[in-house]
Amino acid sequence: MTLTLQDIAWHRSVGQLIETLDQPHFWLRLVRLLEHYVEFDSWVALLFSNGRPEVFAACPGEDGGPDPLFEDYLKGLYLLDPFYIASREAPATGLQQLAFVAPECFEQTDYYQHYFRLNVVADEIQYNVQLDAERTLCLSLGSRIRYSVTQLAMLDLVQPWVSALMRQRLHFETITAQAVPAPKWQDRLEQAVERLETPLTARELEVGRMMLSGCSSKEIARKLAISSETVRVHRKHIYSKLNIKSQSELFALFLRGQG
Incomplete structure (x- = not known):
């Protein structure tokens, strides 16, 4: 050798x-x-x-x-x-x-x-x-x-x-x-929007998280076993409920919930 x-x-x-x-x-x-x-x-x-x-x-x-x-x-x-x-x-x-x-x-x-x-x-x-x-x-x-x-x-x-x-x-x-459990990402958005009269559903929170992480509609649909059209409907509901118009505004809400 x-x-x-x-x-x-x-x-x-x-x-x-x-x-x-x-x-x-x-x-x-x-x-x-x-x-x-x-x-x-x-x-x-x-x-x-x-x-x-x-x-x-x-x-x-x-x-x-x-x-x-x-x-x-x-x-x-x-x-x-x-x-x-x-x-x-x-x-x-x-x-x-x-x-x-x-x-x-x-x-x-x-x-x-x-x-x-x-x-x-x-x-x-x-x-x-x-x-x-x-x-x-x-x-x-x-x-x-x-x-x-x-x-x-x-x-x-x-x-x-x-x-x-x-x-x-x-x-x-x-x-x-291990002794300090961190809130799930959904909890952070919930903290930011907890005063809303129409809070996001668990599925909408998950779709929002995937959007912020960079998943396309097709990727979200594949991971959640739903159609791309259903993903678009969830996105529309998220924006409407949070009174926002862009993913950047959704990211800003996420940042507000950071501890």
Whole structure:
């Protein structure tokens, strides 16, 4: 067997990482190792569950402190995150790409325009480790430019190593999110429109959530097993009941309900 210097460096670095599994700087060491092979601009290690995301480590904001946009994400915008939604609808271990989890109209959403393109900028991949039916450990890497086929292949090649390290690291993390259940996204809209004489139905709330996440009428129809015409009727009722005329106004109502 012939090993290259790059192979030897990788195995040496992984061995060193194993030695730091119980140390505070583990996540930073892991992303710095990945940076030797693939360039990215932001990162965060977090746990998705039925509660608020639990953040274990993240790159700091431009001033060295917490990123204000990421604080908004944790308050409730994560409920519109394609990766979060995928972790609830189809949980799985492996490397996920934005292109495969984002809805058809994702780039047209207010979430994309006012958060994603400002915070993540262009592209995102995520290492997922499915822990059980409700919890997914994630390492997300954001980039200002699209990941190339070669970069994605490299990230996928090292996925077994990264996932194994992430799973072992969890033993040394303090998890508190389970004790703080987060309101469902529908609850946030309900909080914003609770004084309406004609509140939205459960189905209308679900259609509204899918609209805000970037699903087209056809995608909503397919996921809910209804016709596209029925989706249009639900949208009309949502706008009429909330006295709004656009999806941007619906997004504004969602933001008002954030805790």
